[in-house]
Amino acid sequence: MELPIRYCLGISLAVAGVAFCLYQMFFHPLAKYPGPTLAKFTAARAAYCAWKDDVHLDIWLCRKKYGPIIRYVPNHLCFDTVTGLKDIYLSGKDLRKDKIMGKASFVPNLLTIMDRKEHARHRRLIGIGFSQSAMKSVNERLLHHVKSFYHVAYNAGLPDEANGWSHPLTMSDLCSYLTFNVMADFIYGKSYDLIHCPDYRHLLEHIEESNLRTGVLLYCPQLYIGRLDRKLFPRASTGNKTIHSFINQIIQERKSENGVGQSIYEQLGTQRKSTDHPLTPEEIRSEAMLLTIAGNDTTSTALCAALFYLGKNLHAYEKLAAEIRTKFSVVDGIGQDETLRNCHYLHACTYESLRMSPPVGSSMWREVGPGGTSIDGEFIPCGYGVGTGIYSIHHNPKYFPRPHDFIPERWLSEKDGFICKEQADIPFAAYILFSAGTRACLGRHLAITELLTTIAALVLLYDFRISHTENGELGCGHALGRHGRTNPGEFQLYHRVTSGKEGPILQLRPRKGN
Ligand code: HEM
Numbered sequence: 455m456e457l458p459i460r461y462c463l464g465i466s467l468a469v470a471g472v473a474f475c476l477y478q479m480f481f482h483p484l485a486k487y488p489g490p491t492l493a494k495f496t497a498a499r500a501a502y503c504a505w506k507d508d509v510h511l512d513i514w515l516c517r518k519k520y521g522p523i524i525r526y527v528p529n530h531l532c533f534d535t536v537t538g539l540k541d542i543y544l545s546g547k548d549l550r551k552d553k554i555m556g557k558a559s560f561v562p563n564l565l566t567i568m569d570r571k572e573h574a575r576h577r578r579l580i581g582i583g584f585s586q587s588a589m590k591s592v593n594e595r596l597l598h599h600v601k602s603f604y605h606v607a608y609n610a611g612l613p614d615e616a617n618g619w620s621h622p623l624t625m626s627d628l629c630s631y632l633t634f635n636v637m638a639d640f641i642y643g644k645s646y647d648l649i650h651c652p653d654y655r656h657l658l659e660h661i662e663e664s665n666l667r668t669g670v671l672l673y674c675p676q677l678y679i680g681r682l683d684r685k686l687f688p689r690a691s692t693g694n695k696t697i698h699s700f701i702n703q704i705i706q707e708r709k710s711e712n713g714v715g716q717s718i719y720e721q722l723g724t725q726r727k728s729t730d731h732p733l734t735p736e737e738i739r740s741e742a743m744l745l746t747i748a749g750n751d752t753t754s755t756a757l758c759a760a761l762f763y764l765g766k767n768l769h770a771y772e773k774l775a776a777e778i779r780t781k782f783s784v785v786d787g788i789g790q791d792e793t794l795r796n797c798h799y800l801h802a803c804t805y806e807s808l809r810m811s812p813p814v815g816s817s818m819w820r821e822v823g824p825g826g827t828s829i830d831g832e833f834i835p836c837g838y839g840v841g842t843g844i845y846s847i848h849h850n851p852k853y854f855p856r857p858h859d860f861i862p863e864r865w866l867s868e869k870d871g872f873i874c875k876e877q878a879d880i881p882f883a884a885y886i887l888f889s890a891g892t893r894a895c896l897g898r899h900l901a902i903t904e905l906l907t908t909i910a911a912l913v914l915l916y917d918f919r920i921s922h923t924e925n926g927e928l929g930c931g932h933a934l935g936r937h938g939r940t941n942p943g944e945f946q947l948y949h950r951v952t953s954g955k956e957g958p959i960l961q962l963r964p965r966k967g968n
Pocket residue numbers: 564565566577637744745748749750752753756812813814818819886887888889890892893894895896897898900901
């Protein structure tokens with residue numbers, strides 16, 4: 455008797471399904487590694503966590519449950535060890551950017567390029583503007599933005615109380631305006647002044663929406679099929695178009711102005727005339743898009759985290775205030791010489807805030823090259839992905855005792871109270887805030903300079919506190935929060951490639967004589 459074709463099809467599919475599951479569970483090259491059951495079969499679980507903004511927490515929870523090496527998606531392992539981290543990012547082994555990242559931009563840019571030579575070419579051309587020496591010329595402009603920022607923020611509403619405390623200020627909004635202004639000035643040499651003028655503020659929302667979609671697509675690229683992603687994230691699609699046209703508009707304006715300044719964009723223009731393989735206009739546009747997103751969201755999140763932890767931890771706040779107020783008498787002195795670099799407690803507070811709430815918190819995936827390689831003593835075949843969850847390793851008690859407490863002192867040498875400098879020192883060895891190796895963050899010097907300057911200027915000009923009047927708990931973990939979000943002393947981040955945040959709400963009060 456002949457079976458109808460649909461039964462045959464059904465049986466074949468069922469057999470193929472069972473064979474697939476058995477393979478994934480028992481015969482797959484990564485089958486022996488523990489991890490969530492669903493993760494053996496599909497990356498949809500990780501995509502769901504990305505959609506809930508929780509990938510960073512999920513990796514950490516998995517590490518707590520399954521141990522230091524986890525199979526987080528079918529073809530990817532997460533290593534939560536310093537030896538694993540070094541092998542992946544610092545050893546020079548044949549590991550490249552993972553193909554899941556390669557799909558994140560249509561025209562490859564620094565973040566998404568897989569080919570090493572191509573990456574080196576882009577990095578060489580763009581990197582000059584980001585060197586430590588280039589940062590020296592940034593200081594003056596930076597300080598101008600920071601002073602204007604605090605002045606406007608403080609005067610945004612009438613002081614709330616007779617004793618001079620300002621209106622409650624939502625720092626997540628204000629810091630995003632500041633970092634956007636700095637980024638636009640640094641990259642394009644343009645001033646948008648989002649603090650005074652709301653015209654371009656909508657771009658920040660678009661960036662967040664676009665990041666959420668990218669975060670999900672990284673794990674579930676199948677959503678590109680039939681452009682399902684556009685249906686699931688309609689606002690991200692509109693947002694992306696708006697950001698693109700904003701960037702095209704700036705590029706057009708810069709071309710017609712024909713400026714020769716110090717911005718990254720202008721430097722790229724100069725290089726076009728003097729380099730054998732300059733970036734093409736499409737590549738420049740793609741890099742501009744990357745820098746606009748990478749340079750804004752991350753640093754504003756970092757700033758909010760630092761202000762949150764200082765507002766919550768009075769002992770640290772007081773120690774920091776003493777350091778800054780002893781070392782500087784006027785705000786214009788910040789960044790003029792080496793003094794800021796020697797503010798050890800300021801560095802310690804900044805590192806510790808970013809350890810607890812890293813703006814990029816999930817894993818930076820790398821793909822193993824031909825022949826396979828050994829990571830933390832485990833042989834990983836060619837084509838499989840490996841990485842270290844940044845939030846997760848930053849909360850590993852083996853490297854950071856009492857990982858959920860804000861302890862800036864852990865970054866200071868017991869010998870002289872100076873900041874620990876050696877990469878070999880724990881805690882630095884387990885600290886990968888900016889990733890590491892050839893693909894480490896290009897903007898890290900700019901970001902750190904911006905953070906140190908902004909925090910030092912605030913402490914010098916004002917006293918500040920978490921709002922006593924309104925919504926002072928915004929940004930805190932909550933006893934009834936989702937698993938991993940219950941610590942009231944931890945600034946909550948919402949992972950979307952980079953991170954979303956809410957709060958803190960601060961009040962400022964000018965210091966006498968400033
Ligand atoms: C606190 C602030 C920041 C944090 C925590 C941060 C974090 C990171 C991380 C973890 C990566 C590595 C991604 C990977 O390995 O796949 C990265 C890459 C990158 N970041 Fe940042 N970033 C920050 C600020 C900035 C700024 C201000 C800029 C530029 C204006 C920037 C531009 C870039 C670029 C271009 C890359 C790609 C580098 C490459 O692959 O060659 N970042 N960032």
